[in-house]
Amino acid sequence: MQAGITQLEERKQAAIKAMQAITRMLGMTEEQYADMKYSYGLLYIETYIPNDAEARRHLESSKIFWNWWKNHWLLRDETFLVYAKDLYKMDRKAAYNQLHNPLMLAAGWSLHGVALDASYANMIGIINKETAGKTKQMANNKAE
Numbered sequence: 001m002q003a004g005i006t007q008l009e010e011r012k013q014a015a016i017k018a019m020q021a022i023t024r025m026l027g028m029t030e031e032q033y034a035d036m037k038y039s040y041g042l043l044y045i046e047t048y049i050p051n052d053a054e055a056r057r058h059l060e061s062s063k064i065f066w067n068w069w070k071n072h073w074l075l076r077d078e079t080f081l082v083y084a085k086d087l088y089k090m091d092r093k094a095a096y097n098q099l100h101n102p103l104m105l106a107a108g109w110s111l112h113g114v115a116l117d118a119s120y121a122n123m124i125g126i127i128n129k130e131t132a133g134k135t136k137q138m139a140n141n142k143a144e
Contacts (some may be wrong), residue, residue, distance in 0.1 A: 010136070011074065018077040025084060026093050037132070041069045044102035064130065068123040076100055 015092050024031050045059050058063045076099050098104070108142075 003043060011071070012080070015074045016069065018074060021081055022077060022096070037070070037073055040100055040102045041066065044069070044106055047103055047106035058127070058131075062127055062136060064123060064127050068120075073100065 019030065019033055022028070023030055028036075042060065045056050045065075049055050049059070080096055080099055084095065087095055
C-alpha cells in the first residue's frame with residue numbers, strides 16, 4: 001500500500017485502472033462497462049433470489065450489496081487481466097463475459113461463483129443487522 005493512501009482509496013484506484021485496461025482491451029466504452037456491471041448485478045440478484053421480489057428490491061437498493069458486487073467484480077477483473085494477454089483477441093470478450101456471467105456465478109458453477117456464494121452470506125448478515133438496527137431505532141423513536 002502506498003504511503004498516505006487508505007486501503008479503500010487503493011482499491012478504488014485499482015478499479016479505475018482495471019476498467020481502463022479492460023475497456024481498451026475489449027473495445028468498450030466506460031459507459032458500456034458500467035452498464036454491464038450494473039445489469040449483471042441485477043441479473044445476479046434475480047437469479048440468486050428468484051422467488052422473493054421484496055428481498056430482490058431490498059438488495060437492489062442496498063449500498064452494502066453494490067459495494068460487495070463491485071468488490072467481487074474487481075477481483076474477477078484482476079483475474080481476467082492476468083490471463084487475457086494469453087488469449088486470442090477474439091476470445092477475450094467471450095472469456096470476460098463468461099467470467100462475469102451472473103447465471104453461472106449465482107449457480108456456483110465457477111470458482112468465482114463459489115467465492116461469491118461464501119461471502120454472500122456474510123454480506124446478507126451485515127444487511128440484516130443494519131435493517132434490524134434501523135427497525136429497532138424506529139420503534140424506540142415511536143415509543144418516545
